[in-house]
Amino acid sequence: MTQKRTLLKYGILSLALAAPYGILSLALALAAPLSACAFDSLTVFGDSLSDTGNNGRWTWDSGQNKLYDEQLAERFGLALSPSNNGGSNYAAGG
8 A cells, every 4th residue: 555655656746846847848839939030130250151242253152052041041031141242241251
């Protein structure tokens, strides 16, 4: 009988300890699709792997193969242009 009580006690205790984490996980999972983009620009510093035209054509493929920062900006609906054109991409390859 005491073994059943011990198992029951630890079962209830572990459930009581795990419940807040389960509720928190559920709340985060439900809120994730509802989160909005909290920023309105993307600023990039880097080398030729991030350069979207600061040094001309030699480090940039113009649109056939987008760089990772261009893909990221596109995914979030943001504009990304070279800093010498008034943009926020300060990466320069060379």
